Ligand SMILES: NC(=O)C1=CN([C@@H]2O[C@H](COP(=O)(O)OP(=O)(O)OC[C@H]3O[C@@H](n4cnc5c(N)ncnc54)[C@H](OP(=O)(O)O)[C@@H]3O)[C@@H](O)[C@H]2O)C=CC1
């Protein structure tokens with residue numbers, strides 16, 4: 001079998017288009033643009049790339065982008081003070097503090113300071129709790145993007161066996177919760193899982209969110225499985241290359257001979273993350289303006 005490529009890049013472009021149209025209608029109704037504030041502390045090159053692409057996508061979707069770049073040695077108190085200012089700023093509907101933060105800053109304390117109704121990343125405990133008990137709130141962008149790709153491809157997920165590899169608060173755990181809400185039978189695997197190959201082999205749906213290049217092998221997969229590769233790993237540069245290639249957590253070439261559908265890296269989950277971030281920001285803007293968020297975005 002040769003797997004179909006799940007084109008996250010194209011799906012995300014369509015979602016950004018719809019969000020942009022809805023954002024233009026929001027502006028007419030509310031008399032202002034929706035706004036996303038992105039805070040970057042330090043100069044991690046990968047983070048700079050993400051922040052730049054978020055900013056461009058935000059402007060292209062007819063929303064305001066407020067970028068705050070702080071020195072790597074910014075104190076936690078100064079960062080908390082900025083978050084408070086953004087919480088109080090009516091032009092700011094969504095706040096994203098780019099992770100990871102420098103080691104001297106307690107990321108949990110910073111996330112806790114964000115107004116949960118501006119927490120478009122869905123990382124605040126209030127939003128994690130809302131997701132856990134089935135209340136409306138902000139859902140983390142990456143897992144939400146994965147769910148959109150899965151339901152677009154498979155429709156109803158009821159009764160399907162799903163394995164999520166990874167249990168981080170930002171990807172693995174919320175991913176498992178969303179799959180459970182969609183009535184899949186969910187297994188969460190992690191670094192202590194015994195015989196990961198056998199666990200993965202049972203799954204109709206595999207979501208890999210580990211951060212280890214090409215770790216998931218074709219032989220682990222059930223033939224016909226749907227594979228969502230969240231991992232973003234940069235390989236060391238090969239001879240003559242300046243930068244190494246980006247690869248996922250799945251050994252894509254061989255896996256695509258066994259799966260029925262698979263997301264590529266790049267061009268799979270990554271672009272969905274940004275599109276869902278814009279969607280969440282527009283939903284936040286409607287709530288903040290006392291308007292009903294449109295259906296279907
Ligand atoms: N496409 C996108 O938009 C995004 C991509 N990412 C990428 O996704 C990947 C995961 O990110 P994140 O969740 O933040 O990472 P974390 O490092 O927070 O979590 C990694 C998880 O993988 C598990 N793990 C580590 N080694 C193994 C192993 N050998 N076997 C099984 N499980 C293992 C860990 O287990 P344990 O808990 O036991 O330590 C942990 O739960 C990264 O590559 C990241 O760059 C992340 C966010 C967004």
Ligand SMILES: Nc1nc(=O)c2c([nH]1)NC[C@@H]1CN(c3ccc(C(=O)N[C@@H](CCC(=O)O)C(=O)O)cc3)C=[N+]21
Pocket residue numbers: 049050096097098099100121141142232246265266267268269270271273274
């Ligand atoms: N507060 C916070 N929220 C996040 O959502 C967040 C974060 N911090 N820290 C880092 C991770 C990672 N992340 C990605 C977003 C887009 C791509 C993306 O668009 N990737 C492109 C490739 C980009 C490239 O070429 O480098 C792709 O996969 O096609 C990847 C990764 C968001 N994260």
